[in-house]
Amino acid sequence: MNMPSSPPLLEVRDVVKAYGGVRALNGLNLSVRQGEIHCILGPNGAGKSTFFKTIMGTERPTTGRVFYKGQDVTRLPAYARARRGLSVKFQNLRTFGDLSVLQNLYPALRRRFSPPEIPGKAEELLARVRLDVSPDRLVKHISHGQQQWLAIATAMASEPDLLLLDEPTAGLGPEETHLTAEIIRDLNAAKVTVVVIEHDMGFIRSLCGRTSVLHYGALFAQGTFEEMAADPRVQKIYLGTE
Numbered sequence: 692m693n694m695p696s697s698p699p700l701l702e703v704r705d706v707v708k709a710y711g712g713v714r715a716l717n718g719l720n721l722s723v724r725q726g727e728i729h730c731i732l733g734p735n736g737a738g739k740s741t742f743f744k745t746i747m748g749t750e751r752p753t754t755g756r757v758f759y760k761g762q763d764v765t766r767l768p769a770y771a772r773a774r775r776g777l778s779v780k781f782q783n784l785r786t787f788g789d790l791s792v793l794q795n796l797y798p799a800l801r802r803r804f805s806p807p808e809i810p811g812k813a814e815e816l817l818a819r820v821r822l823d824v825s826p827d828r829l830v831k832h833i834s835h836g837q838q839q840w841l842a843i844a845t846a847m848a849s850e851p852d853l854l855l856l857d858e859p860t861a862g863l864g865p866e867e868t869h870l871t872a873e874i875i876r877d878l879n880a881a882k883v884t885v886v887v888i889e890h891d892m893g894f895i896r897s898l899c900g901r902t903s904v905l906h907y908g909a910l911f912a913q914g915t916f917e918e919m920a921a922d923p924r925v926q927k928i929y930l931g932t933e
């Protein structure tokens with residue numbers, strides 16, 4: 692793990708994203724350090740998903756800049772950012788139930804590997820997310836949790852340096868949520884920097900990452916999960932005073 696003084700892997704600087712009169716992001720400043728797991732909290736509508744979209748390049752900021760590996764990528768399209776090592780699993784699953792596990796992984800792997808390499812690479816990816824199913828199995832016949840892990844595997848197919856996960860435990864039970872935290876820690880131990888948007892407090896606590904709280908499209912507070920959970924201002928806007 693790098694020292695906190697090393698330059699950030701990702702930095703958004705003064706980012707505003709306006710949709711008509713709505714400012715989904717309203718002067719957001721946030722940095723992600725190389726090698727960390729960084730958790731993003733915030734009430735509904737705080738701008739968390741829009742933050743991911745402006746990092747990935749599926750949305751351009753109205754004003755402000757996005758830096759990745761020290762370079763200004765604000766004007767780069769999403770595919771060019773993906774080539775530089777960014778990858779995202781958005782909130783909705785984007786898996787195809789009538790296709791097999793391998794067929795779901797195929798397009799993402801094909802961008803990087805030749806057809807004969809793909810079955811082997813698919814098996815490696817499935818092992819990385821602890822997905823113990825036959826690559827030939829139809830996705831509609833695997834569990835919802837397994838579909839979430841397949842979506843993470845798909846996001847990992849490009850071998851990213853920075854992985855963005857938007858609500859990876861949505862719809863999962865406690866055991867699957869616990870396993871998802873282990874998968875994320877494994878990926879992080881293998882040098883992948885991870886940014887996670889989540890609502891599940893137990894899950895965020897178990898990830899032990901730096902935690903940023905967004906509110907009204909700006910950074911509201913930042914620290915360890917315990918510091919955020921104990922901060923009365925954060926409790927007021929998000930956690931509910933307990």
Ligand SMILES: Nc1ncnc2c1ncn2[C@@H]1O[C@H](COP(=O)(O)OP(=O)(O)OP(=O)(O)O)[C@@H](O)[C@H]1O
Nearest residue numbers: 710713714715733734735736737738739740741742
């Ligand atoms: N394409 C869009 N057009 C208009 N308004 C939008 C659009 N996308 C987001 N918004 C608005 O911007 C604000 C922030 O939305 P965003 O989805 O980023 O919040 P969020 O923190 O991810 O919320 P949630 O926790 O509910 O997913 C909301 O008020 C939302 O209605």
